[in-house]
Amino acid sequence: MSLLADADPRLSRYQQLRDVIVARIVDGSWRAGDAIPTEAELSREAGIAVGTVRKAIDLLVAEGILDRVQGRGTFVRRPSLDRSLFRFFRLTDGDGRQAVPQARILSRSRAPCPTEAAEALGLPPGAPALRLERLRLDGATPLLAEEIWLAPDRFAPLEDLAPDAFGDLLYPLYERLCGEVVAMADETLTASGASPALAARLGLPAGAPVMVIERIARGYDRHPIEWRRSHGAAERFRYRVEIR
Incomplete structure (x- = not known):
């Protein structure tokens, strides 16, 4: 089943993925400090292009929900x-x-x-x-x-x-x-x-x-x-x- 199977179809695909990632964080699947799957993995799970995944990740980084760490991956941000x-x-x-x-x-x-x-x-x-x-x-x-x-x-x-x-x-x-x-x-x-x-x-x-x-x-x-x-x-x- 696609990662976006239960997403709101009225939204664009990157917005759907953004909401799914937030839902996974809220339900505890990914906790503060955890690395999320790579863009390639999310692309396969969601059935969308890597560029669309990157746009969703960019949005979440701008919102302060995720952090990109060069050479290590993308992590759920833990605010102080x-x-x-x-x-x-x-x-x-x-x-x-x-x-x-x-x-x-x-x-x-x-x-x-x-x-x-x-x-x-x-x-x-x-x-x-x-x-x-x-x-x-x-x-x-x-x-x-x-x-x-x-x-x-x-x-x-x-x-x-x-x-x-x-x-x-x-x-x-x-x-x-x-x-x-x-x-x-x-x-x-x-x-x-x-x-x-x-x-x-x-x-x-x-x-x-x-x-x-x-x-x-x-x-x-x-x-x-x-x-x-x-x-x-x-x-x-x-x-x-x-x-x-």
Whole structure:
């Protein structure tokens, strides 16, 4: 049977192959870091020209789902999004290398999902969802206060996990315990003043300027996995972009 037997016939052949490859990644046939079959092998399995296969692969590389490695092949990309906030809030160790801050789970509960998070996750407003409150620290100094919302059916294993078992990075935990791989994310940056409760959590004066980063994390098929809002002191925020 052709690799494209169940593909949407309304799409072009390279788009059909693109969707089939993504489906194989989502169902776990090919995991992050795995090599996918060669273009010649995919051409035979799909019954299409190598040039059409290459066009599908080019599209997936451009989308950040696959990586080509010269002389080795094409691999399912493993993003490092768990560390990406720290291009904004720089944290280095004693040798000047970028470090990952410590994380502390402050609370975990099922709660009615607020409208903004529900819309991002594709849930009805007020639907039950898993809410995590987390503090990220540089030593003893609070760096980021985070509110995280997750669909409870996909993240049920986290409900009984001991708080100290979450570790400093959540996305490897999502993959290991829940089979959910974060492949991409959309982020929005705004500025605000710290509420009294937030200021107390971050060790700031009430009303102090804070940066707000809202993130929708998505899987390889672009379905939403996580909605997150992070607050950090504006004085520690750095944004750099190279314009050519």
